[in-house]
Amino acid sequence: MxxxxxxxxxxxxxxxxxxxxxxxxxxxxxxxxxxxxxxxxxxxxxxxxxxxxLPQGYPESVSDDYLQYQFWDTVQAFSSSLSGTLATQASLKGVGVGNQEATVAAATVTWLLRDGTGMLGRILFAWRKGNKLDSEAKKWRLFADGLNDIAMFMEILAPYFPAFFTLIVCTAGVFKSIVGVAGGATRAALTVHQARRDNMADISAKDGSQETLVNLAGLLVSLILIPLVTDNPVLTLSLFFLFTLLHLFANYKAVRSVVMETLNEARLSIMLQQYLSGKQILSPLQANQREPVFFEFGKTVPVRLGVRLQEVVQSPDELNLALKENNMPYLLGVRNGCVCVCLGPEASVHDEIRAMCQAVWLSGMLSRPASKEPKQKSPWEMVHESHKLMDGIFNPFLKGIEAAGWDVKRTLLNWDEWRVEWKTKSH
Structure with a gap:
């Protein structure tokens, strides 16, 4: 041919x-x-x-974890939509829909009180926790979805406690407002991670389209469910718990699928511990798989970054102790059960990473039981030891994590805004 x-x-x-x-x-x-x-x-x-x-240029225009995350996010959105239908029906029943003795005014007042307390809750939560949502996006995302399920459960139970109905729905409204802030902010943080071509707006818009499609599917299924669950509290609660379990499982799988290449406290701590124990540099995938996604309380000495000078030292002698063995643009100290870091205005991103490494190491040493230490050292002795340790290991550690694919040009470390210039050690 x-x-x-x-x-x-x-x-x-x-x-x-x-x-x-x-x-x-x-x-x-x-x-x-x-x-x-x-x-x-x-x-x-x-x-x-x-x-x-899907975003334009998919899959090259998004992170490698995009598809897996969006799949589980779709599953959780669908189950949350069905749970929300059950909660909405209960709320409407509680304010008097279908009850001839209920007044429009009473229902309106209840609704306004719920919305008003929710607005206050939104403002207070954003004030107290807004700066932590970037650095711990996975934990707050999972927390928000769990809190949302609790709020919906309260709304379902509220009609069975008419004397406390307003109090219950107002509390649920506060919880939902917190969910709105935490969920929206962490979604934005994840969008920044997923965008590989500065296409955050496109990813966010397509995510909205996906969610709208899921909600439409949930609406169609809800049309079938509503006649079945009306005046049937046992079936309502059974379905709610089923959807809630699916919702929480899908959320856990979603946040577990996210592989961030930027360093926060948890990922940096995991990396440093692995390097100190065996000179091994973990890849972003390995470290993200080990990163905790639930809040842990009281396990380690907390670390505070970017604090005022008086939170590190409170006398000229202590300032001299903080400057001993230290030629870096930051000061470390232990105060009131916390490892505190005071940052100079000229500190670079690499300096911030090094300061965090020292603080994490100090936190780990201070968290050890006293019985495991052959000789109890003073906090300042441990600070000086941390400087010597970093002088020996930090540069190869930084080169190793950069070679492994970590982004060391920016971080998600939760630094406060205080910057201090100090005079050199007096002689």
Missing amino acids: EKDPCVVLATERYGSAESWKYLAKDGVMERRRDGAEGKSRGNSVVGVFKSVF
């Missing part, structure tokens, strides 16, 4: 999804799909779906 005399003039591709070539044949330029001819129609349907619900 004679070969096609066509000459390839040019090729083009649309991301990794499509590939085309331009051919010269009998003086005419012809455009053909590169690959099997039969794929064209099937791919057009898939292509439309991708263009509607």
Whole structure:
């Protein structure tokens, strides 16, 4: 059989999804799909779906964990939508829908009180915890979804306690407002992580489209559920617990699938401990798999970054102790059961990482039971020891984590805004 005399003039591709070539044949330029001819129609349907619900340039334009995270996020959104339907029905019943003795005014007052307390809760939570949502996005995301389930459970139970109905729905409203702040902020933090071409707006918009589609599916299923659960509290609670278990499991899998390349306190602590114990540098995937996604209380001495000078030293002698063995633009000290770090204005991102490494090491040493230490050292002796340790290991450690794929140009360490200039040690 004679070969096609066509000459390839040019090729083009649309991301990794499509590939085309331009051919010269009998003086005419012809455009053909590169690959099997039969794929064209099937791919057009898939292509439309991708263009509607996935960011432009997928999968190259997003992080590697995007698809797995979005799958579990879709599952949790669907189950949350069904749980929300049950809670909404209970709330409407509680304010008097279907009850001829209920007044519009009473129902309106209850609704306004719920919304008002929710607004106050939103402001207070953003004030107290807003600066922590970036550095611990996974924990707060999981916390928000768990709190949302608790709020919906309270709304379902509220009609059975008419004397406390307003109090219960107002408390649930506060919880939901906290969920709104924590969930929205952590979603934004995850979007920044997923964006690989400064396409945060596109990813956020497509995430909204996915959520809308899921809510539409949940609405259709809810139309079937509502007649079944009306005036049937046993079935209502049974379905709610089923959807809640699915919701929490899907959320856990979603946050576990996220692989962040930026360092926060938990990931840096895991990396440093592994390096000190065996000179091993963990990849972002390995460290993220070990990162805790639940809040832990009282296990280690807390670390406070970017504090005022008086939280580290309170006398000229203590300042001299903080400067001993220290030629870095930060000061470390132990005060009131916390490891405190005071940062100078000229400190770089690498200095911040080193300061955090020292603080994490100090926290680990101070958290050890006293019985395991052959000789109890003073806090300042341990601070001086940490400086010597970092002088020996930090540069190879930093080069190793950078080579392993970690982003060391920025961090998610929770630094406060205090910056201090101090005079050198007096002689």
